[in-house]
Amino acid sequence: MKLKSLTLAAALIGGVAHAAEVAPTEVSFDDYGAVETSLTGKPGDPAAGAIVVGSKSAGNCVACHQISALSDVPFQGEVGPTLDGAGDRWSEAELRGLMVNAKKTFDGTVMPAFYKTEGFVRPGDGYTGKAAGEDLPPLLSAAQIEDVVAFLVTLKEE
Amino acid sequence: MKFKAMTAIAALVAAPLTAVAGPDEDNLVVNGEIEMVTTTDAPAHLQDTFDTIYSGWHFRSDETQALQMDDFENPAMVFVDQAQEMWDTVEGSEGKSCASCHEDVAESMKGVRAVYPKWNEAAGEVRTLSMQINACREDNMGADPFKYDSAQMAAMESLISVQSRGMPVNVAMDGPAAETWEQGKEIYYTRFGQLELSCASCHELNYGNMIRADHLSQGQINGFPTYRLKNAKLNTVHGRFKGCIRDTRAETFAPGSPEFVALELYVATRGNGLSVEGPSVRN
Numbered sequence: 057m058k059l060k061s062l063t064l065a066a067a068l069i070g071g072v073a074h075a076a077e078v079a080p081t082e083v084s085f086d087d088y089g090a091v092e093t094s095l096t097g098k099p100g101d102p103a104a105g106a107i108v109v110g111s112k113s114a115g116n117c118v119a120c121h122q123i124s125a126l127s128d129v130p131f132q133g134e135v136g137p138t139l140d141g142a143g144d145r146w147s148e149a150e151l152r153g154l155m156v157n158a159k160k161t162f163d164g165t166v167m168p169a170f171y172k173t174e175g176f177v178r179p180g181d182g183y184t185g186k187a188a189g190e191d192l193p194p195l196l197s198a199a200q201i202e203d204v205v206a207f208l209v210t211l212k213e214e
Numbered sequence: 215m216k217f218k219a220m221t222a223i224a225a226l227v228a229a230p231l232t233a234v235a236g237p238d239e240d241n242l243v244v245n246g247e248i249e250m251v252t253t254t255d256a257p258a259h260l261q262d263t264f265d266t267i268y269s270g271w272h273f274r275s276d277e278t279q280a281l282q283m284d285d286f287e288n289p290a291m292v293f294v295d296q297a298q299e300m301w302d303t304v305e306g307s308e309g310k311s312c313a314s315c316h317e318d319v320a321e322s323m324k325g326v327r328a329v330y331p332k333w334n335e336a337a338g339e340v341r342t343l344s345m346q347i348n349a350c351r352e353d354n355m356g357a358d359p360f361k362y363d364s365a366q367m368a369a370m371e372s373l374i375s376v377q378s379r380g381m382p383v384n385v386a387m388d389g390p391a392a393e394t395w396e397q398g399k400e401i402y403y404t405r406f407g408q409l410e411l412s413c414a415s416c417h418e419l420n421y422g423n424m425i426r427a428d429h430l431s432q433g434q435i436n437g438f439p440t441y442r443l444k445n446a447k448l449n450t451v452h453g454r455f456k457g458c459i460r461d462t463r464a465e466t467f468a469p470g471s472p473e474f475v476a477l478e479l480y481v482a483t484r485g486n487g488l489s490v491e492g493p494s495v496r497n
Contacts, residue, residue: 112426119426131427134235135420166419168409178465179408185460188408195408 077198080156080173089160090149095171095198105207108200109139115170115196115204125211136167141213151208155201170195170204236422237272237431242491245285248380250489257486259387263418269488270431270440273422274497278443281495290372290441290493293365293448297373300366306357315354320377327371327378327490331479333391340394340479343371344450344470362470363456368439368448375439375492383436383490385482398480401473407464413481416458433458434485435478437494444497451478 078095085091108114110129118126120135142151154161157169171194179188196204242250252269260267271279281287301312301319316322330343341349344367348359360367387395405412416425417433424430439448452469455477459466467473 116426131424133425134423135425135430166411166415168411176408176410176464177404177406180460180462180464180466183460183463185456185464185466187465192408 080171080194083156083171085153085157085160086149088150089153089157090147091152091156092149094202095152095156096202098202100199100202100204100206102203102207102210105200105203105205108196108204109207114200117204120167123211139208139211141211143209143211144213146208148205148209152201152205155196155204168195171198171201237268240272240276240279242269242271242279242283244283244379250380250491251382252488252491254487257483260484264432267434267485267488268421268432269491270434270437270496271491271494273429273431278495278497282491288441288493288495289446290439290448290495293369294372294376294493297369300370301373306351306355308354308356310355312350315350319373323374323377325378325381327375327492328381328384329386331385331475331482333386333389335390340391340475342451342475342478343374345475347371347374363450363453365447368450371450372439372448372493375490378490379492380489383482383485383488385479385486387479387483391479394476394479395483398476398478401477402480406459407462409462411462413458432484433481434488435481436485436488437491437496439493440496441493442496448493451481
């Protein structure tokens with residue numbers, strides 16, 4: 057992992073560099089689906105988050121969302137609303153909640169839960185079509201979620 | 215990847231969003247003579263969901279659409295010719311071909327595709343067209359069954375489908391088929407896999423929208439088997455179901471499984487009123 061300016065600064069001031077991560081089964085939501093506490097205890101890296109959002113093999117958020125800030129990523133989808141201005145519409149805690157499990161914010165939404173490991177019907181092993189093994193990892197890691205959240209807060213309407 | 219500032223340059227190269235939204239308004243006439251109903255009122259059981267149902271043909275590019283408008287251009291037609299040979303070829307212990315019992319496919323198989331899957335009284339089960347083809351091979355010809363989603367099966371289904379092109383899909387969901395139909399409906403609305411998506415998440419709530427590079431259709435099966443440009447072969451209904459469920463990061467069902475038979479029955483009735491189009495062309 058590269059040390060980006062933000063994380064470097066955080067590492068210098070934050071004494072507990074390796075604070076325990078919040079496990080997918082231990083995340084606590086408020087009544088509106090927001091998640092106040094950082095999953096890693098460290099600020100995320102917005103540049104890394106942008107890559108997660110745009111990559112097919114990571115968040116693949118652009119499969120469903122259009123994001124002008126990532127205009128070099130082709131084929132942006134229309135299933136969800138545009139994420140332009142998401143940083144104005146939502147607080148950091150709300151965005152974290154949307155990443156962990158958007159169904160806590162939007163009942164029944166088609167948006168997948170990115171930090172969830174249980175309660176699926178016939179979970180598969182990635183895109184193989186075969187059954188998942190015992191320990192199903194979440195779609196994104198705690199660090200990736202924090203990176204995405206850090207990116208989303210930068211999405212402001214001009 | 216760089217993280218672009220909202221500069222004038224970024225605005226100029228703004229995302230190449232395809233301007234397609236919803237089904238297009240083209241008409242499908244094959245060989246200048248078979249007029250297909252590709253847009254029609256939703257069948258009664260779907261009227262709380264949709265006003266109108268659309269063939270998947272409406273969601274494809276003009277180039278892909280054109281391939282289906284002329285049998286000389288349709289890459290699926292060579293497989294229909296191959297199946298015509300199979301139709302006339304004796305196989306198995308009984309010394310029979312399909313033609314031994316059914317004679318001219320153009321006569322005997324007219325209208326068949328339009329009503330399958332269908333309840334089979336003697337067998338006491340709902341049968342897909344593939345199941346019926348294999349029942350004939352095993353019971354009447356003494357031949358080995360085709361693998362459920364094999365190239366041979368897709369070709370034979372195409373030959374049978376061609377005889378009904380332009381006729382309205384009219385699959386029964388009542389009587390003894392009702393239980394299987396309900397089972398299929400339940401599967402249709404189940405949110406499978408780690409992405410927790412149902413068939414309805416994509417094909418009911420989002421048809422007409424782009425999901426990444428794909429223009430979502432209503433997921434109708436009136437055009438099957440489909441020749442896909444992407445894999446350059448005929449694709450069966452169950453092959454497509456398998457791919458769609460796999461894409462939800464789920465453990466799929468097997469082609470020919472009771473789950474997919476039930477799902478096929480249910481999905482077929484969502485297309486009642488559209489024309490039989492198979493074999494169609496998709497991307």
